[in-house]
Amino acid sequence: MANILQVTPSPVQTDNRTLPTGQEARNQVQNPRIHNPVDPTRVVRADGQQGGRTGTATGEGSPGILDYDSNYGAFVQKLNSNPSTAGLLEQIIFQDTAGMPEDQAQLAQLLKELSASLQMQSAEELLNFFMEQGAAQVKYSGAFFDGLRNILTQNTSDGLKEAVLELLKSYNDFSAGPHLLTQMRTLADQIHDQLLTPFREEFRQELSQMNWYAANGDTEANAQALNGRIIPFLSNYISRTHDYGAVRDSVMLFILNAVKYENGSQDGMMKLFQRLVGNREFSYFYKGDAQSDLDSTLAAMHRSQAGNKFADALASLLERGGRGEAGVEQMLQFQSISQNILLNESVYMPLIHLLMPFSYEGKEVMSEIWVDPDAGEDGEEGGRKIRMLLQFQIQRLGSFDMVLEFQGWNVNMQLCVPPALQGEFDAIQENVTGILKNNGMKPGRMTVTEKRGELRLESVFPEIREKERTVNVRI
Numbered sequence: 468m469a470n471i472l473q474v475t476p477s478p479v480q481t482d483n484r485t486l487p488t489g490q491e492a493r494n495q496v497q498n499p500r501i502h503n504p505v506d507p508t509r510v511v512r513a514d515g516q517q518g519g520r521t522g523t524a525t526g527e528g529s530p531g532i533l534d535y536d537s538n539y540g541a542f543v544q545k546l547n548s549n550p551s552t553a554g555l556l557e558q559i560i561f562q563d564t565a566g567m568p569e570d571q572a573q574l575a576q577l578l579k580e581l582s583a584s585l586q587m588q589s590a591e592e593l594l595n596f597f598m599e600q601g602a603a604q605v606k607y608s609g610a611f612f613d614g615l616r617n618i619l620t621q622n623t624s625d626g627l628k629e630a631v632l633e634l635l636k637s638y639n640d641f642s643a644g645p646h647l648l649t650q651m652r653t654l655a656d657q658i659h660d661q662l663l664t665p666f667r668e669e670f671r672q673e674l675s676q677m678n679w680y681a682a683n684g685d686t687e688a689n690a691q692a693l694n695g696r697i698i699p700f701l702s703n704y705i706s707r708t709h710d711y712g713a714v715r716d717s718v719m720l721f722i723l724n725a726v727k728y729e730n731g732s733q734d735g736m737m738k739l740f741q742r743l744v745g746n747r748e749f750s751y752f753y754k755g756d757a758q759s760d761l762d763s764t765l766a767a768m769h770r771s772q773a774g775n776k777f778a779d780a781l782a783s784l785l786e787r788g789g790r791g792e793a794g795v796e797q798m799l800q801f802q803s804i805s806q807n808i809l810l811n812e813s814v815y816m817p818l819i820h821l822l823m824p825f826s827y828e829g830k831e832v833m834s835e836i837w838v839d840p841d842a843g844e845d846g847e848e849g850g851r852k853i854r855m856l857l858q859f860q861i862q863r864l865g866s867f868d869m870v871l872e873f874q875g876w877n878v879n880m881q882l883c884v885p886p887a888l889q890g891e892f893d894a895i896q897e898n899v900t901g902i903l904k905n906n907g908m909k910p911g912r913m914t915v916t917e918k919r920g921e922l923r924l925e926s927v928f929p930e931i932r933e934k935e936r937t938v939n940v941r942i
Contacts, residue, residue: 611760640731684733834859883918
């Protein structure tokens, strides 16, 4: 069948040339021809240097040729080069459980809790699980933020846009309140151990003023303790002892988190909201009931903070496994998963990335979802184009790749299935088409083919290279 979405696996490398000797790089540098004429409107490479992928910024690769990729470009390369998070996670959750040390009772309990959180008894429970994980990953979603995005993209006054940005900044700190408290507590313990011994007891007494379990948004009492007692003590300590080592770095991080925590006051956020809706332009550009939309957003955020059993159990498991509690031979695997998951929090992340392991109807499934919500401009079909890559493995069956394109209610699909289902292509296409129609979708181009090789993100989402809007240099 035709490859309707033009998605193909990476070609097999057949280049049998020997390793580079560096002669090409030397010839390039010695060539007197001007390769990069001066252009005052843009940043160009130094003369004699063409291309940005012949080496690295640390001098690796061809001698004398540096890698001038942007930070964003380097991040995208890292996404493609990292081992599959889903594959590593599957080995831990569904395969290596029995191999964990028997003397680690706490680790065994975590594995039990994680497995229990992945047992789905009905389609409705599975849907709720997907929605919960999606809500935890996508912070700025819903009608309220859609309305604010509309304001920022319109030709509005600078005052209105400034009010929107101030509110978003306060909401960001407000939503991160519990995390900021945890970070400050961890940093406080670290600072305590770094202080000179005569000062530790006094610092511990100052910390006793903090309520580490304060309700989210209720920052007044803790802010008074931070600004009136703890931060002045630390400032005085450094000025008296001239201790400019590791303790000062920890103190600076502590103060940074304290400032963000204080800015996350719920009262302060609501004052900014009232200031925003009081702007005379606001009602013209915001379509809907802003107060009702904000209340729905806050309610969803509180539900998410109330507890995500899967995320909490996974975080604890990765922390303990990274310390070697699951066996020294497993440490690297746990650390690799943690690093890959942390990539989702990078400001350079161009896609929405979700991990969805679950067990349903006696089958264990490991799924991974990549979504580009801005894969194209609004078209005649209505609505923005959304592209999704869904990769999943079904126990005793094999791995699948599904590429979907949505625009309004219209959907195109390309499904790659394992060789075991080679004779079922027509039946699979008919069943999937029926599912889409039953859910109000309008199927367009639909193909089912055999899976050959692994898909690279850049082949499915070529737009991620076009999202770069920074100066093309690396510092």
